[in-house]
Amino acid sequence: MSPIRNISIYFNEIPSDYPIPGQTLITKEETIDIDTVELNGSCLLKTLALSIDPYLRLQMRETHIKSYFPAYEVGEVIYGLGIAVVVRSEREGFKAGDKVYGLLRHQEYHVAMPDSLTPLQVLPPGLPISNAAMLGVGGLAGGSGYMGYKEYAKAKKGQTIFVSTAAGAVGSVVVQLAKRDGLRVIGSAGSEEKVAYMKEIGVDVAFNYKTTDTNAVLAKEGPIDIYWENVGGATLDAALANMQVHGTIIVCGVMSSYNGVEYAHKNLSSIFAKSLHIHGFLYTDLAPKYTEEFYRDFVPLVATGAIKHNEEITRGLDKVGEAMARLQKGENTGKVVVWVADE
Amino acid sequence: MSPIRNISIYFNEIPSDYPIPGQTLITKEETIDIDTVELNGSCLLKTLALSIDPYLRLQMRETHIKSYFPAYEVGEVIYGLGIAVVVRSEREGFKAGDKVYGLLRHQEYHVAMPDSLTPLQVLPPGLPISNAAMLGVGGLAGGSGYMGYKEYAKAKKGQTIFVSTAAGAVGSVVVQLAKRDGLRVIGSAGSEEKVAYMKEIGVDVAFNYKTTDTNAVLAKEGPIDIYWENVGGATLDAALANMQVHGTIIVCGVMSSYNGVEYAHKNLSSIFAKSLHIHGFLYTDLAPKYTEEFYRDFVPLVATGAIKHNEEITRGLDKVGEAMARLQKGENTGKVVVWVADE
Structure with missing residues (x-):
């Protein structure tokens, strides 16, 4: 040919x-x-x-x-x-x-x-x-959400989790896993369309960070036991200010920093003042431990529509x-x- | 009277x-x-x-x-x-x-x-x-160094620890505990007098961050398995850039941020890209678990001069x-x- x-x-x-x-x-x-x-x-x-x-x-x-x-x-x-x-x-x-x-x-x-x-x-x-x-949802994004949450959230029913980019490919998986564990979910995203989607997948407190003050929402709805970090910047700062003592931050990404935008955090002292635990991870890091379970337990939930x-x-x-x-x-x-x- | x-x-x-x-x-x-x-x-x-x-x-x-x-x-x-x-x-x-x-x-x-x-x-x-x-050394400062190190460092002989404010009341204790565990210690402080003191207490690579580029030192002497964080700011950024994959950061304080100085971190993405674990703590948080051991095992080392x-x-x-x-x-x-x- x-x-x-x-x-x-x-x-x-x-x-x-x-x-x-x-x-x-x-x-x-x-x-x-x-x-x-x-x-x-x-x-x-x-x-x-x-x-x-x-x-x-x-x-x-x-x-x-x-x-x-x-x-x-x-x-x-x-x-x-x-x-x-x-x-x-x-x-x-x-x-x-x-x-x-x-x-x-x-x-x-x-x-x-x-x-x-x-x-x-x-x-x-x-x-x-x-x-x-x-x-x-059945690959890197869903796997990152599933594996990071399973490894580090150690979630207890009734706790509050804040998920940034909760309408996104990773965040929406974390939201749904947290709801299945009986958590109260606060979710942020950057458009009204995404707010609607967050509500659809079960976010209890869904807000548009471009039109609503993240710190005000978290101060009212927090303190936060678990923060799923996808964005960094001002959202991380607001989360730090509103974390529960001994809370956990799971760092899946800090997207706001990828494109040359700089931000000076004001609340890093919360890390020690509230005895926080922060865990960063890569999919490739957790995959050896969780891949089998992910395909066995999670992907079928996607196939049946139980996970949107x-x-x-x-x-x-x-x-x-x-x-x-x-x-x-x-x-x-x-x-x-x-x-x-x-x- | x-x-x-x-x-x-x-x-x-x-x-x-x-x-x-x-x-x-x-x-x-x-x-x-x-x-x-x-x-x-x-x-x-x-x-x-x-x-x-x-x-x-x-x-x-x-x-x-x-x-x-x-x-x-x-x-x-x-x-x-x-x-x-x-x-x-x-x-x-x-x-x-x-x-x-x-x-x-x-x-x-x-x-x-x-x-x-x-x-x-x-x-x-x-x-x-x-x-x-x-x-x-027998109170809040020494106790913070002792308890934070014991709880979170999980140090293994031959690993490299970087201690910021290594000539300070907390840092100098961490340095000496790390040396006793067979670690290689990099230490930073802000004067030549402090550099001399760091050497005196056993720091292997002691430098003055005001006259030496922290990033260059860490790039040469790292990667860092454990970072003892006392200062935040540019030092934290340099540490993030030079952490070992799966490294640990223990946050005892972020002193550079206490006095209105702002700094925009460029390397926060290392937290997930290197799967780092960050643990903040307060003395009061760890004291219930460690106070007895601290007075029994550590304070006598101060009394004999084994800990300077x-x-x-x-x-x-x-x-x-x-x-x-x-x-x-x-x-x-x-x-x-x-x-x-x-x-």
Whole structure:
């Protein structure tokens, strides 16, 4: 067969704050001969769906800045978690037609990357939920919510949890787990639409932090036994001011700091004055302990509809740049997935 | 007997940054008749020595700002931990001549305050260490270092600990405990004199953060398994950047934030990216669990000289304001004690 189109997303420029569509990432229309491309012991993948996650912004940095996540190189095709189908394979355990999950280059077709913290894995046939859901509530986002909550919340019925970005892909899972444990849930998000969604999934006190003073809400509805931290900045400061003595803060992300926005916290002294415990975690950190239980106990709840979820699916690989920007600005509703191709 | 002099220290004005001697606190020369003053079931105390601690700055705030520490009222005599001798008593368990430890008003003589988190207690006769040492290495400071380290460090031989304010009353205790456990100790402080003292007590890498870049030192000498946090601000940011994955931060104080100095942290994302655990604590929180062990196992090490300590003793109650300012600015060397009277 002759070469076919292969749209690829390149990292073009380090953003100073929010990523700019068409500038931070650029789309190139390249070609690939899927019959003859060298595999070198690996496999050729056709990308089906890509997960657009907040942490990807942390890879768009100067390469000399150390972090747990490697930096994208300018001029390199970016990569992130996604689902693909194997087109050809020289790799043991992977055969043409297998659906796989792992770190994928943002290309329509590519030879699989070397394995990393998230090795490429073959998904079982007949997933109980859609590809997009497997990338959200059944993947990194849902898994982060499930595993972080299980490991660190140590929740007791009747306690109060405050979840930031409670309408988001991770937050909405934490909200629903907390409700199942009999907790009172305070949730914040940045639009009236998200407030409505928070109420739909059971948040007891749902508010729009852009129009309501977070500190006032927490002062009235707190103290907070558990704070699920996704944003940092002023929200963290308000939470610190309203934590219960011996409270727990679970740090899943500090999204407000990813895009060059600086904030000077005033209430860090609450950490010792209230004897708080703060636990940060990465999905990859807890996955070895919880993956089996997550797929066994939690994903079926998604399949039956007992756990609600929400996706914002954008079609076309060339939409990655826009999707990233929408997510970083909080303009999305639900888990952001770029749908690249049908199976 | 006719009334005698009773110097008293009043809270005069809420400071906007560092407390100003003669303005934040003012000295009044009052009188008291120690033979006739009403005790109302309490006891009359003659103050011997007062502990000047960093946290006292947190009490010098607007009264509407909630905190675990009550705010001083403007126009009120301030109070803090100290040692006194009982002059007269109507209270069971306290008799004239007993030496007591607890929250004392900053007055030469006063009727004991109602009991609080730190109830007044009678000290056993024949203390193994001096009154001043009992207020420092054998009191709140040493106890905070000992208890916080024992509860949260979970140190393993060969690990690296970074101690901020390592020449201070708390930090110097943590340094020496860590050395006894076979740790490699990095210590920071703000003068060459303090660097010399850090070396004297066993700090392996001692540096002056005012003349050396903390981040550069930690990048070279880290990663840090355990960070003992006394200061916050840029030091915390540098520590976050150089923590080991799964590292522990023990928050004893964030002194840089007490005096109106604001700092926007850039590295809070390390909390989740490195799966860090942060534990804040108060002495009063851990004291029920550790007090017996502290006096049994640790204070004797002070008495024999196996644990070194350093005090800056200022004579005269009217020196409290200056002593507070020196401490907040880090101009002191060693535990700050105001010596009010001999026994």
